[in-house]
Amino acid sequence: MYRTRFAPSPTGYLHLGHAFSALKAHEAAQANAGEFILRIEDIDHTRSRPQYETAIYEDLAWLGLTWQTPVLRQSEHLANYQAALEKLKAMGLLYADHRTRKGEAEAALSAPQTDDAAPQTATATPAWRLSLEAARNHLGPRFDALAFTEKGETRKADPAINGDIILGRKDIGVAYHLAVVIDDARQGITHIVRGHDLYDATHTQVLLQVLLALPTPEYCHHALLLDADGRRLAKRKGSKSLQDYRNEGLTPADIRTIISVTPKG
Numbered sequence: 001m002y003r004t005r006f007a008p009s010p011t012g013y014l015h016l017g018h019a020f021s022a023l024k025a026h027e028a029a030q031a032n033a034g035e036f037i038l039r040i041e042d043i044d045h046t047r048s049r050p051q052y053e054t055a056i057y058e059d060l061a062w063l064g065l066t067w068q069t070p071v072l073r074q075s076e077h078l079a080n081y082q083a084a085l086e087k088l089k090a091m092g093l094l095y096a097d098h099r100t101r102k103g104e105a106e107a108a109l110s111a112p113q114t115d116d117a118a119p120q121t122a123t124a125t126p127a128w129r130l131s132l133e134a135a136r137n138h139l140g141p142r143f144d145a146l147a148f149t150e151k152g153e154t155r156k157a158d159p160a161i162n163g164d165i166i167l168g169r170k171d172i173g174v175a176y177h178l179a180v181v182i183d184d185a186r187q188g189i190t191h192i193v194r195g196h197d198l199y200d201a202t203h204t205q206v207l208l209q210v211l212l213a214l215p216t217p218e219y220c221h222h223a224l225l226l227d228a229d230g231r232r233l234a235k236r237k238g239s240k241s242l243q244d245y246r247n248e249g250l251t252p253a254d255i256r257t258i259i260s261v262t263p264k265g
Helices: 016-031 050-062 078-090 101-106 132-139 176-186 196-211 242-247 252-258
Strands: 003-006 035-040 094-099 122-130 147-150 153-156 166-169 191-195 218-222
Touching: 003 016, 003 191, 016 035, 016 050, 016 191, 016 218, 016 242, 016 252, 035 050, 050 242, 078 094, 078 122, 078 166, 078 176, 094 166, 122 196, 132 196, 147 196, 166 176, 176 196, 191 196, 196 218, 242 252
Parallel strands: 003 035, 147 218, 191 218
Antiparallel strands: 094 122, 122 166, 147 153
16 A cells, blocks of 8 residues: 655744645555555654643644554654664674764765774763675675665665765764664655655665665655745745744645645545
8 A cells, every 4th residue: 555654843833845745645645545654753852842742733633634543753663763773783783983073064075984083072871873785795796786766766775975974873872774664664754755854864774674684665745835935945934934823814725725735635
């Protein structure tokens, strides 16, 4: 069965970009007689807030969306993500990075090759990075054959686009890339409909799916909604929220018109 999902983080109120992505996924599920899954990605306990999670349910219901229940909340499944992290460690695919977040940011474009980089900013508890070199050695020829289906076309996956990414974070534990592939497999997601801003992430997630013997869904990365200045909408940039539009008296039909999504069914 066709199963897709919308997986927001409760770190702010939903905006038009979220509405666009949620409607695209919901309509794809309807068009394929499938299921639409809502997942709350709240592993970032430093930024997630209950009021934002409540608003997610309210906004999506207001738009006329329905979803399968119960809703999976990542914060309730941390042990599963940690188990996957430990498995990758045992496979020799991760290495420790002792730098601070500041040190990580300064070296974001050149991931370290050893554990003792930047000793001036060393911390006792390390982050854990995926070693692309170790992954290549582990998979052999399969590494160069990594691929995924994007809108019906087979595309080569190139994890080097993202380098040696962090999978185990010092502040919140597991990182997004690892949690999302675990959840997609657990929930039987067959198709992922999401914004093109996550296209590069797909390359790394396909690698993780193969390393952990998980299925690779089909992907559809849609265009992004932009603001008047040509920038993508984002919670951190203070983009106008759906609640703002609701308070101004707009209807769900108005929102669909604004984002040019035609409701089906």
